[in-house]
Each structure stands twice: as structure tokens, then as C-alpha cells.
Amino acid sequence: MSEQKTDHYSDTELMKKDVETLETLENLFGDKIPKVESIQFETFGFTSKDTKLTGLGLFNKGMKELPNCLQNPQNLEKIIARFNELETLPKWFGNLKSLKEFNFRGNPISHLPDSICNLSNLEVMIFNNSRLTSLPENLGDLSNLKQLWVEYGVLQSLPESIGKLKKLELLALEDAKLTTLPESIGGCTNLEFVRFDDNQLISLPEGIGKLSNLEGLDVSDNNLTDLPDSIGNLTKLTSLYAHRNQLEKIPNSIGKLSILNELQLFHNKLTSLPESLGKLAKLTYLLVSNNHLKSIPKSIGNMSNLATLKLSNNYLETLPNSIVNLERLQELFLDNNRLTNLPETLGKLHNLFELHINCNNLISLPNSLNNLSNLQILNISNNLLTELPEKIGNLKKLRIFDTSSNRLKKLPDSISKLNLLENLVISYNEISSLPIDFGELTNLKRLNIQKNFLQSIPKSFKQLTNLTDLNLKSVSLNTLPDEIINLPKLKQLWVKEHWWVSISEETLQKIEQRGCKVYR
Template sequence: MGLCHSNCPFVEQKCHRIKVSRPTEGGVWPTTNGFSLDHTTKSAKTLGRTRTTSPKTNERGMNLGSSGGTSTSGHTSSGYSSGNAPGTSSSSTGGGATSSEMPAEIRPKVVTVKHPESNKPKPTTKKGKAIQADVDVIKEFQRCKEENILRLDLSKSSITVIPPSVKDCTSLIEFYLYGNKISSLPVEIGCLSNLKTLALNENSLTSLPDSLQNLKALKVLDLRHNKLSEIPDVIYKLHTLTTLYLRFNRIKVVGDNLKNLSSLTMLSLRENKIHELPAAIGHLRNLTTLDLSHNHLKHLPEAIGNCVNLTALDLQHNDLLDIPETIGNLANLQRLGLRYNQLTAIPVSLRNCIHMDEFNVEGNSISQLPDGLLASLSNLTTITLSRNAFHSYPSGGPAQFTNVTSINMEHNQIDKIQYGIFSRAKGLTKLNMKENALTSLPLDIGTWSQMVELNFGTNSLAKLPDDIHCLQNLEILILSNNMLKRIPNTIGNLKKLRVLDLEENRLESLPSEIGLLHDLQKLILQSNALQSLPRTIGHLTNLTYLSVGENNLQYLPEEIGTLENLESLYINDNASLVKLPYELALCQNLAIMSIENCPLSALPPEVVGGGPSLVIQYLKLHSPYRQM
């Protein structure tokens, strides 16, 4: 293996300059919808350390965690995060006053509340200087020359310049330079004739030297997270490339010379500014993965249908108005990302893509699908039609859901679920119908025996069918933002229920059978018209989250003291709640509590004014269970 010397013919070649766009932020962006089309390389060094800051406290709210601990609170409509109930300010998460006069055995744990600002990324301090790093590079190149090293990893080493002595590293097969501060490459890079993998991602490159075309063995080129405003011409001359990553640059145009890269199997142009894809894409017949997501494409060329070996095509987050019929030629397609475009229709030919296991068109303007499309895609297990313009379920009958396990129709205009539509969906476990126009549920809901998660939130339901008790496998039931006035007594038969969300309905009472839900962990009753809670609520010993704020509660049952696992309690905005049971002090795991806008007139004003922490202390001090 000969070494490139000082009269290397590549040394005098000039670097092809590229227009510089405004600098972009670094870092790796998350993928969407399950697509992960870029490879990830491990860093060789860790140069930063995290500096922590002390949390701040507010005046209201409570955290009864261990000394020096932190707590964050925030309430969502689905009730899955522990925190402020709706209608309360951020001040409901803070430490109450403490009493130095209380006996040690009833003194509460120290209250510490995490300030919202502490959720921001912590500043990092980098070690070393770039100048020293460049000197180390020369040493590494010398070692590479002497030892005929095949793989060199200089990633995340604060390198700013690649010295010309890189020409001596002709033995290299893999060269990793990602996560540095390199703005240009020396022409000597073209001397690495054996190189197969070159990772230059997360740098500041605006151009590439023409000498790069001499890397006749190069197969993998990673240029993610740089500052390229166009694809350098030299890339089109790398005919041996099989994998090309150009994600997160500022590329606006893809040239016709793309056809020269006929060996490509993976091409990622994600997160650029591309408005048009050339017909030359059709020459890349070896492509198996093509990521064009997060660009500005409005149309695709018909030639996309020539890429017959594609198994993954990601087009989500573009401006696509249509999909060409030639998409049906991609018979090997398994994953197709169409989320968040401007599509109004799906081509009939897509039924030929029978290997797809997921159909997701979330965030478009589609009102109907071609007849029988979903039934033709018999391998589908997940269907997501959320955030479109559907007024009814797609035509195709029960056959279209035969093998489906999850259906998401959230945020459409569907007013009815047809009787028997899921009669063949024996494996259906998740159904999301949130934010539609449902006024009733189908009479055969009792046959959905395998259902694990049901979301009917934000509809117009006034009644639940009694045979909902047949859903013996149900674990999550969301009925928030409806018009329910009662819950059937049969609710107690849902033995596996872990989450029950009834927020913002018109409930005046709960059936005592609610106490039979022994596995229940989260119960959300916020914003109803409840005047009391059933005493059987004390049987919910696995409950960790209870939200009953914004009701008409006059008291809490003494049995609440048996909720030994309760961590978050929201009783805010109950205008008639004048006292709290002493038994509440027995909830030793209680960490977050909101009592805002409750009169609690049976307690001393100075105790109430001190916030939840002081209220709990008072209840402990005066409790008949004090010695327990």
C-alpha cells in the first residue's frame, strides 16, 4: 500500500466553494413516526460536564418528598401527568410553612419544589482547547502512518483544522470526524484511497474539495448537520457510494446528476429546504431507504415508481398536494410516511403495497379513502387517520380491520361508529376516537373483548352503555369532555382498569361500585358537579393520582386516609369545601396537593394561608391518629 507523497496530484487542486447559509444549531434531532433512517455513531470522548442549579420554591402547593428532593407538577386534560389541576396557577406547587414548635415525631419532611426554569438544559463546560486538539491530530496521523491503522475515530475532539499530513493515513478504511468544528477539508483527503466510511457529521462544512472524487472505495459518507447550501458536485462523482446522509443542511436543489449515484441503497435528505425532486431519482433502483421528510416538496416525480426496491419511504412534514399513481409500483414498500402534508386523496394503486404494516396519514385533509384500500393491505396492524376530514369510517367494512391492533381516528368529524365494524378485529386493543362528534356508542361495544385502551374524550356522549362491563381487558378508559351525567354501576366489573378519566362532564355522583376497581392508579374527576365521593373510594389502595378539583364537594370521606399510595391530590376550586378529614394525614406518600380556592373555614386562617404543607402538619398535630 503506497503512501501519498508531497507531489500528490491532488494537493494543488482547488476546493469547490459553496454558498454559505446562515449557521444552524447543532445536535441530533428526534425522528418521527417510528422512522429512524440515519445511523448513529458512538462518540469516542466526552468533553463536557453538567453544572446543576439549586431548585427554587414558590409559595403555594406542596411537595412532601424526602429532604433535598424536587417535584414538578402540571395537569393535562388526560390526567397522565402529576401536577396543577386545570384552572390553577403555577403557584400551586410550592412549599408551605413549617412549624418549629411541633414534636419531632409529626414534623413533616422538608418541602422542596423544582422551579420551572430548572427544566432548561444545563450549561456545559468544555475541557481543553482547540489548538491543543489540532496538535493531537498530527500525532494521531503519525501513529496511523506508522501502525497502518484501519479505523481512526477523532470524533468530538474540538478539532478545527485537518492538517495536510492526513495524506499519510492511506491505510484507513474508516475515518470518524463527527462532532468537531471543521469548516473545510484539505485537498489531501483525496489521498485516502482505501477509505470506505467517512463520517463528517456535526461540523461546519460549507464545501468539499474536488479531490474527494478520488476516494474510489468510499461507500458511506455522512454529512449530517453541516452548513451545505447545495449538494457539492463532487458528491455526484462518488459512484461507489451506497449510503449518503445529508440530513439537516440548507440544501435547496437536488441536481439531475443524482442519477450517477446508482449504487445508493440509502439516501437521507431529511430537514433541508428542498422544493422539488428531479426525475433522476428514478435511476436509483438499488435504493431501499429514502428519507425526504421535513422539506417543502409539493409533488413527487412519476419516476419515483422506478425505485422498485424501496422498503422505507419517508415523506412526512412536506407540502405534498398529491401522490403519483406510480407509487403502486413499489411492491416491496413496508413503511410509508405521509404524516403532515396537504393531501386530499390517496392513490388507488397503493393497494399494491401489500407488505406495509402501518398506514399513517395523520395531519392531512383527507375525507375518504379508495374503496377497499385498507382491506387490500392485509398486513396492516396500525391505522392512523387522525387530524383529517373524515365524516365516517373508511368503506371496506369489517374486513379492513381483520389484523389491526390499533386504530387512531382522533380529531375528525365522525358522528357514528357503525354496528359490527369491528366484528372481525379480534386483535384490536387500542381505539382512539378523541375529538370527534360522537353522540352515542355502538350497541355491540360489549363484543370488543380484547380492548385495552379506549379514548372517547371530547365528544358529545351523554350515556355509556351498560354492557361496557364486558370489556374485561380494559386498562385505560378516557371519557373526558363529554356530557355524561352518570356512570353505570357495571363500571365496577372492569377489574383491570388502571386509568379512568371523567374530567369535564356533568356527573353529580359516582356509583359505590367504583371501589371495586382495585387496580386503579389514576382517577380524574376534575370539573364535574360532584357533591361528595363514595366512601368506597377508600378501597382504591393502588391509587396514586386523584383529581377532584372544580366540583361542588362539601367534604372528603374519612376513608381517603386508606389511600396509602396516593402521591397527588387535587381538591382545588371546591367552593363549599370547609374542612378536611384528619385521616388525610395518614397518606404518607402524598407529595403534591392543591387546595387553592377552597375556603377550608374549619381550619385556622393562618394554617390555610401557609399552604398545603402546613395544612397537613396541622392535621397530623390534631389527628386522633397522632400516635399511630
């Protein structure tokens, strides 16, 4: 029987039962099912090997139930039936003994038959975007399962038997309704990547520390108030995402994660970080913004590989001097804190590319800031600064500079040496004049001088031939000089006036005729 073939799919050389299955599906869908090289997410087609039907792609065919003919093929290894209208699977589905992978994403499946756990060769199971609230109790019988995906649904619990899945490598349960995890999950000792993000978890079981092969753990967007001490046993962990929770503390054991590369703890309720954090010598990204930190441990200076440090929106009043030991640091975010000063040796951070210290209480900047020769983005807005370092012009690579909302009365002459500067914001200060050589900023594209005491501009201003955006709202210019009117690339000009200043409509119309939008 297995050697008989029909003419309809004769070019496929399939066994008779497999041909009959394809013909039944063809009649059901009204389309001949093409042979394809592989089954992808949006495939309508089949694959075969030798004379055997091995894969089916039934993407978006409006199926309300799986056709009974699918129980006939004896060698079917893969079924991708994404975005249909299936509400359950038939009991016979568990008889597809050769099945290794199925994907039913985007089906409103709300119930699974226990027989599904008879699929002893199954390696990949995907039920994303389903209506499943639970999984079969004997899920652990799927002894060869390597990947389990039940994301973007309403899953409320996991069976205790999940701990029997010794070959499970990936567990993806993102955006569900889980409130607890079974202690038995520690039995999945081959797990490498776990996603529990965007659930309703209030705690993690200590058993999670038994996942000795875990490399990536995402428990972000839950209701966790702490992490278990056993987390320090996950010595192969390279990424830990625990942001957007209710964490009030981090266990000291975190210092044991010796190869951790990325740690995300932003949007929690942390008031302190453990000194043991400094043992994370491989850490590259540390994100702890939007917490309640008043200080950071001195040991942070031991993180010799740290490239990104984000501490925005905390209550920091000082920084440990050891922070300047982070010689590989490229991005430092300290905005929206309560800092009154910065370490004098900040300039030792030679690789710093981006520095945000806006919205603090700084009254001065360390002179060593001038040594940050690789700095390209600097935001020091919304502080109490009355002057800038005289040698600010040493920051030769600076492209974006925001020093708005301070108490500056002038700009240092050296600012004209920032010849790569593209965006300069000096609004809301007390500046009455610009340096004579200001026009040497020939790469400048956007300039905001709003709300200053500026009464004139230097003749060199005409050299700003790349300027496209200029904000002069609430400055004290009596008129717009030719140096502004004739800027060749100016596209947007803001000129909201003081009551005592009058810029003629004729002048503004002349600018508009050059293709510039004027905001009055």
C-alpha cells in the same frame, strides 16, 4: 529499514517508521499512546497488525492541524479523530493510500483539499458537525466509497460527480443546508440507505428513482411540495419518511412499493391519498396525522398487515367501512377530526390495543365496540356522547379509559367489571352518581371525577385500595366520607370547592397526616 525496531514500543513489534510516528505523537500530546484492540469513537490509542500500524484513535486531543508525522505510516487503514479543532486537512492526507476509514466528526473543518479524492481505498468518510459548505468536485473518484456522512452542518450542495460512486451504500446528509440534489445522484445505484432529512430541499430529482437497491429513504423536515413519480421504481424500499414537508399530493406510483413497511407522511398539506395506497400489502405503519384529509380511500382495507394507523388532526368526517378489514391493526388514532359516527362493525378489529377517537363530533358509539377484547387504551373524550354502550364492561383488558368532556349523565353498571382499569377520567360530564359496585375497580390508581354533579359516592368506594390520585374538583359532595379519607394509598387529592360546598379544614388535615397531598 522496515525491519528495524526501537525499545520504547518494543512490545508492539512495530516497524521503525510507525514507532517514530507514535513517539512523535506521544511528545505532542504528552501521553504515551496505548495499544488497543479496536478504534472506537472515543479512543485514544492505536491498533496494529503484524508489524504494521493500522489504526489511530485521537479523540478530543485539541489538535488544530494533523501532525505531519501521520504521513509516514504506509499501512494506516483507520483514523478516528473526533472532536478536535481541525479547520482543514493537509494536502498530503491524500497520499495515505491504505486508508479505508476516517472520522472527523466534531471538527470545524471548512475546506477539503482536492487530494482527498486520491484515497482510492477509502470506504467510510465522516465529517459530521463540520463547517463544510461543499465537497470536492472530483468526489466521484473515490471509487470504493461505501459510506458518506456529512450531517449536522452547513453543507449547501453536492458535486455532480457523486453519481460516479457506484459502491456507495449509505449517504447521510441529515440537518444540513441542501436546497437541491444533482440529477446524477441516480448513478449511485448501490445505495441502500439515504438520509436527507432536515434540509431545505424543495424538490427531489426524477433520477432518485434509479436507486433500485434503496431500502430506506428519509426526506423529512424539508420544503417538498411533491414526490417524483419515479419514486415508484424503488421496489426494494421498506421505509419512506416524508413527514414535515409541504406535500400536497402523493403520486399514484407509490402503490408499486410492494414491500414498503413504514410510511410517514404526517405534518404535510395532503387533501387526499391515492387509491393505489391500498396495494401496499406489507405496510405495517401508516402515519398521516396533521394534514388536510377529508377522507381516506376505501382501498385502505386491503392493507392486511397494517398495525399502526395515525390519522389525527385532519378534517375526516366519515371512515370507509373497509377499515374494519384491518384485522391486524393494533393502534388507531382518529382524534381531532370531524367524525360524527364510526362504522357499526368496528368491533371486528379484534387485535386493537389502543384507540383514540377524542375531539370529534360523535354522538354515539357502535355497540360492537364491546367486542374489542384486546383493547387496553381508549380515549373518547371531547365528543357529544350522552351515554356509553351498556356492555362496556366486556373490555376486560382496558387499563386507561378517558371519557371526559362529553354529556354523560351516568355510567353503565358494567363499567365495574373493568377490573384491570388503572386510570379512569370522567371529568366534565353531567354524572350525578356512580354504579353501586364501582369499588370493584380494585386496580384503579388514578380517578378524575372533576366537574360533575356527583353528590355522594357508593359504599364500595372503600375497596379502591390502590387509588393514589383522586380529583374531586368542582363536584357537589357536601363532605368527604370515610370511604375517601381512609383510602390507604391515596397520595394526591384535588378538592377545589363550589361556593355552596364546605369541606372542613380538620378533615383535610386528617388526610394530609396520612401522607396525602391535598390541593385546595
